[in-house]
Amino acid sequence: MNASKDSSGPAPDSADQSADDHAVCGHGGHHGHRSESPKPAAGAGTIYTCPMHPEVQQEGPGTCPKCGMALEPMGAPAGDSEDAELKDMTRRFWVSAVLSLPLLIYAMGDMIPGAPLHGLVSPSIAQWIQLVLATPVVLWGGWPFLVRGVQSVKT
Numbered sequence: 001m002n003a004s005k006d007s008s009g010p011a012p013d014s015a016d017q018s019a020d021d022h023a024v025c026g027h028g029g030h031h032g033h034r035s036e037s038p039k040p041a042a043g044a045g046t047i048y049t050c051p052m053h054p055e056v057q058q059e060g061p062g063t064c065p066k067c068g069m070a071l072e073p074m075g076a077p078a079g080d081s082e083d084a085e086l087k088d089m090t091r092r093f094w095v096s097a098v099l100s101l102p103l104l105i106y107a108m109g110d111m112i113p114g115a116p117l118h119g120l121v122s123p124s125i126a127q128w129i130q131l132v133l134a135t136p137v138v139l140w141g142g143w144p145f146l147v148r149g150v151q152s153v154k155t
Contacts (some may be wrong), residue, residue, distance in 0.1 A: 047074045065155055068148035089144065096141035099133050
């Protein structure tokens, strides 16, 4: 908040002044009025911090060296912007789930009465199919966890 602004003063004359008020405070729409334009992305020189470790601060985005979480811009209200990390992890989850479903069906096929999947594919071919389906799940789907695991061991 900007303490030098007098909140008891006259109402803004135009939408431009309202937008200027939001540019000063950095919290679009929190004074009871809405901003027509979306909040611009954090620019160069913005200080980012870890939500779990506030003492970790750096200029520009990155990951926390202590826990591996994505750093967030200081002073940005939570939940106002789209979370790129959430979108990325959601995409990784669904692609990995689709690739894992055939593996689950094949692995549990012997449990189905009558074993209808037995002999459908030769065992040597089945191993290659499992490798092709499981490799992207482990490496691409799990990559953020593998990276953070290595960072955790290092620190």
